[in-house]
Amino acid sequence: MNEEFAALQPAVFRQLKNTLKHQRLSHAYLFEGDAGTGKRAAAQWLAQAFLCLDPQPDGSPCGVCANCRRIAAGEHPDVQTVAPSGLSIKVEQIRQVKRELSKAGMESAKKVIVIESCDKMSASAANSLLKFIEEPLFEVLIVFETDHLAQVLPTIRSRCQILHFLPLAPAKLEARLVKEDVSPEAARVLAHLGVSFAAAVELSKQEWFNEARNVVPHWVKLLEKNDPQAFVYVQEKLVKLFSDRPSQEIALDLVLYALGQVFSASLTGGKAQIAKAQIAKANEQRLCILNAKNKLAANVNFQGILEQAAIEILTDHK
Numbered sequence: 001m002n003e004e005f006a007a008l009q010p011a012v013f014r015q016l017k018n019t020l021k022h023q024r025l026s027h028a029y030l031f032e033g034d035a036g037t038g039k040r041a042a043a044q045w046l047a048q049a050f051l052c053l054d055p056q057p058d059g060s061p062c063g064v065c066a067n068c069r070r071i072a073a074g075e076h077p078d079v080q081t082v083a084p085s086g087l088s089i090k091v092e093q094i095r096q097v098k099r100e101l102s103k104a105g106m107e108s109a110k111k112v113i114v115i116e117s118c119d120k121m122s123a124s125a126a127n128s129l130l131k132f133i134e135e136p137l138f139e140v141l142i143v144f145e146t147d148h149l150a151q152v153l154p155t156i157r158s159r160c161q162i163l164h165f166l167p168l169a170p171a172k173l174e175a176r177l178v179k180e181d182v183s184p185e186a187a188r189v190l191a192h193l194g195v196s197f198a199a200a201v202e203l204s205k206q207e208w209f210n211e212a213r214n215v216v217p218h219w220v221k222l223l224e225k226n227d228p229q230a231f232v233y234v235q236e237k238l239v240k241l242f243s244d245r246p247s248q249e250i251a252l253d254l255v256l257y258a259l260g261q262v263f264s265a266s267l268t269g270g271k272a273q274i275a276k277a278q279i280a281k282a283n284e285q286r287l288c289i290l291n292a293k294n295k296l297a298a299n300v301n302f303q304g305i306l307e308q309a310a311i312e313i314l315t316d317h318k
């Protein structure tokens with residue numbers, strides 16, 4: 001978990017290590033960022049640091065003591081995790097957690113509570129929980145997690161130190177998607193679309209998206225070969241496959257990705273000298289699709305946008 005957290009979020013990892021080193025741990029943290037960016041691993045690491053029996057000189061958890069191992073296995077009675085039950089986290093769930101933690105009071109006076117999707121917390125549940133920080137019998141660490149910072153109650157936000165988990169770089173996102181059983185081919189494409197981890201997982205399950213992974217490169221190939229079929233292909237295939245706005249946005253990103261692939265392949269073709277004209281052409285094609293994205297954002301008809309792009313790129317060849 002330590003390695004996973006450090007690899008996914010090096011900046012947050014350094015920040016928390018520094019906090020531990022100077023023994024300035026807060027009572028409450030709010031981990032904010034897309035799903036899949038390492039918030040869970042970070043919470044586990046922090047819980048270990050808080051309860052470790054044999055911490056390293058810099059305050060990091062040892063990872064091997066009984067407490068560290070039980071936390072890694074999700075079996076430590078002083079570490080309780082709460083997730084929404086149905087649509088929200090209810091006050092009764094918080095009461096239940098407090099009861100559990102009081103029962104486990106024999107273990108140690110230190111308690112950790114992890115609240116997943118804390119944006120779904122009711123106000124009464126939040127108040128009940130935040131009171132626990134002042135409980136004189138226990139030293140409490142609360143870690144709130146959210147994918148939607150704007151929806152977190154102000155009472156929670158104001159009481160926490162907020163740590164931002166950045167979206168993953170393409171290579172890391174790709175590896176994480178493969179771990180999530182997304183096929184390596186799909187993961188490679190998805191990692192370059194600028195979508196969140198959760199959105200990428202969702203897309204990978206859509207039939208139209210998996211068809212698009214073949215259809216779009218085929219269109220780009222036709223354009224590259226200067227084949228007039230590229231124009232017809234818009235109406236025959238692309239417009240049918242990308243039938244709503246969200247999928248049309250993805251379509252244009254897929255085109256950009258496919259163009260990039262074609263360009264990279266031409267670079268690795270063994271020629272030491274890349275013709276200036278080749279780079280200029282790639283840039284122009286890219287601009288043409290970026291322009292298409294702007295038009296789509298301005299509600300221009302999708303078929304018209306693609307046909308226009310096809311005409312521009314095909315004429316470019318001449």
Ligand SMILES: [Zn+2]
Pocket residue numbers: 051052053054055061062063064065066067068069
């Ligand atoms: Zn330990």
